[in-house]
Amino acid sequence: MRRMIAAILLLCYLSFSPTCRAFNVEDCGSKSGKFTSVTLSCDMSKSVCDLIPNTNATIEINFTIDKDISAVNAVVHGIIMDVPIPFPLGNANACTHSESNISCPLAKGGSYLYRNVLPVHKSYPKLAVTVKWQLKDENNEDIVCVLIPAKIK
Numbered sequence: 001m002r003r004m005i006a007a008i009l010l011l012c013y014l015s016f017s018p019t020c021r022a023f024n025v026e027d028c029g030s031k032s033g034k035f036t037s038v039t040l041s042c043d044m045s046k047s048v049c050d051l052i053p054n055t056n057a058t059i060e061i062n063f064t065i066d067k068d069i070s071a072v073n074a075v076v077h078g079i080i081m082d083v084p085i086p087f088p089l090g091n092a093n094a095c096t097h098s099e100s101n102i103s104c105p106l107a108k109g110g111s112y113l114y115r116n117v118l119p120v121h122k123s124y125p126k127l128a129v130t131v132k133w134q135l136k137d138e139n140n141e142d143i144v145c146v147l148i149p150a151k152i153k
């Protein structure tokens with residue numbers, strides 16, 4: 001039995017079967033918050049999130065918080081071969097950009113749905129990248145931190 005499970009896992013690993021290879025969004029040190037779901041505009045049943053040039057990529061982070069928070073700033077890095085490269089956002093301040101769907105201050109115990117849309121430019125290099133998305137509070141501490149395995153197609 002154990003050998004059979006191992007064989008199935010190995011087959012999954014070697015194949016590109018979507019059910020075997022769906023990617024996970026990893027927590028990279030969420031502190032005052034906890035994400036309940038992360039929804040991306042890519043096909044989340046694949047092994048990585050495919051970012052298609054000339055499209056907009058949407059991210060939604062549904063999270064709860066365990067303290068009052070007055071500021072929410074998004075910090076995004078693209079990690080390429082272990083090197084985090086800052087990805088500047090024009091709308092980093094979620095409190096002042098209504099498209100973020102966050103109204104500040106945030107109340108302890110509340111549930112929030114953060115949203116952002118990024119254009120995938122044609123000029124981006126076609127490579128594998130881990131997207132690190134942090135939402136930071138007024139003390140520069142992580143409310144949530146998520147890692148998304150992605151690939152620019």
Ligand SMILES: *[C@@H]1O[C@H](CO)[C@@H](O)[C@H](O)[C@H]1NC(C)=O
Binds near residue numbers: 054055056117119
């Ligand atoms: C992406 O979003 C921007 C801003 O909302 C919009 O102007 C643009 O047309 C969108 N692009 C695509 C390919 O949907």
Ligand SMILES: *[C@@H]1O[C@H](CO)[C@@H](O)[C@H](O)[C@H]1NC(C)=O
Binds near residue numbers: 063
């Ligand atoms: C966010 O997650 C909570 C808990 O899972 C759920 O009750 C709520 O409906 C979600 N909100 C949205 C907008 O998805």
Ligand SMILES: *[C@@H]1O[C@H](CO)[C@@H](O)[C@H](O)[C@H]1NC(C)=O
Binds near residue numbers: 101102103113
């Ligand atoms: C955020 O989006 C959810 C679902 O789309 C909505 O129910 C909620 O009212 C929005 N919150 C704000 C502050 O706009």
